[in-house]
Amino acid sequence: MDILVQPLNRLIQAEPGANLLTVLQAAQVPMSYSCMAGRCGTCRCRVRAGEPRGTVDDEAAEVLACQTYLTEACTVEIPEPDEVVVHPARIVKATVVAIEALTHDIRRLLLRPAKPIAYSPGQYVQLQFSPAHARPYSMAGLCDDALLEFHVRQVPGGRVSGYIASDLRVGDAVKVSGPLGSAYLRRQHRGPMLCVAGGTGLAPVLSILRGALALGMRNPMHLYLGVRSPRDVYGLDALQALQRQHAGLSVQVVAASGGDGQGLRAGLVTEALAQDHGDLAGWRAYLCGSAPMVEAATRLVRHKGIAPAHIHADAFYPQGG
The missing domain is CATH 2.40.30.10 (Translation factors)
Incomplete structure (x- = not known):
């Protein structure tokens, strides 16, 4: 059967019942992967036509390549072939x-x-x-x-x-x-970067910012850190150190229960973002924190023009704390 791989527009052959990731690897199609067990989400891709067995998100028609088996001809869209990462779990x-x-x-x-x-x-x-x-x-x-x-x-x-x-x-x-996880730093991007962190979502955002600076990326970088109250703020010293390394990094800290008169803004982090920016077409967004915050920020940045494929989200779901 024929498998059309986009955006490469490449047609490859596969046997019925074959594993999608194995087929892509055998054809030397660049594809990120890690755990090979359906846990990490790194090999997520989108089905544009056909119905391979293994859909994990019916609304988005997304599958995990390592857990997907081919039952008919189909078209799959792989994420950013120039941004492949392979870190075997x-x-x-x-x-x-x-x-x-x-x-x-x-x-x-x-x-x-x-x-x-x-x-x-x-x-x-x-x-x-x-x-x-x-x-x-x-x-x-x-x-x-x-x-x-x-x-x-x-x-x-x-x-x-x-x-x-x-x-x-x-x-x-x-x-x-x-x-x-698939919400990792995209190294080839040269446009503005938007990072939205809620609470301890600052941890992966710090990793992303540190990684970008270590790679010499000079993109404009905009960080919005949302907290519940002023006493929940942390990491300012680390952020200020990063700002000294990169003049293009702006930091906004937003407290839901009100600012403290020392540079904190009052309100929700999504409200501050909506006030500060208009069209965000061409940007990349990294959204990390509680699921409600990530979902609200995703809706907002999509409305402001960031393509869904350029929104990299890491939502923290309750798992017994």
Whole structure:
């Protein structure tokens, strides 16, 4: 059967029942992948015609190539062939180096991996602290760093975050699995970048900004950090250090319960963004934080002209805290 791959407009042959990712790899079509088990989302692509078995998002007609099997001729659209990343997922043992308070309910967790783990800025991993305590967390640094940095908000009644705050100790072993996620830095983009972070969504955004500057990207960069109240603000020192490296980085901190007279804006982060910007066509958006915030920001930036394929979102869904 024929498989048409867009935007390459390339026709390749496949046997009925073949795995889509395997077919693409055999034809040397550039395609991102990681875990090969349907967890990481890295190999997500869109079905433009036909109905291969394995659809994960009916509304968007998206599939995970590693979990999709070909049953008829079809057309698939792969994401940005010039932005392929391949970081084979692995499991690495790490040791807790530090657990530090960033705010009244956010902890900075530092781990020293026994072996390096490769990832792209903006990706995340699964951390397992015990057989009963495991959860995904985003890295705040770069894969060349000696330590892995995570920002953990303690959720009231949260099983995993409560364990980290109360029971985890320096020297404890942690299992790190990954990397996961497709909201990673697009290195080839030369236009403006918009980063919207809610709470600990600042962690992957910091990774993205640090990665962009490490690569020498000089794009205009606009960060909107939304918090519940002034006491929830953290990371300003790190952001100011990044601003000293790149004059084109602007930072807006927005508190839902009101500003504090020290540079914070009052309201919702989406309200501030709507006030500040008109047409955003040609921009890239990186949206990280709670699912309601990410969904609202996605609707807004699409309305302002950012193409859906250029919106890279990492929504944090409740998983028992």
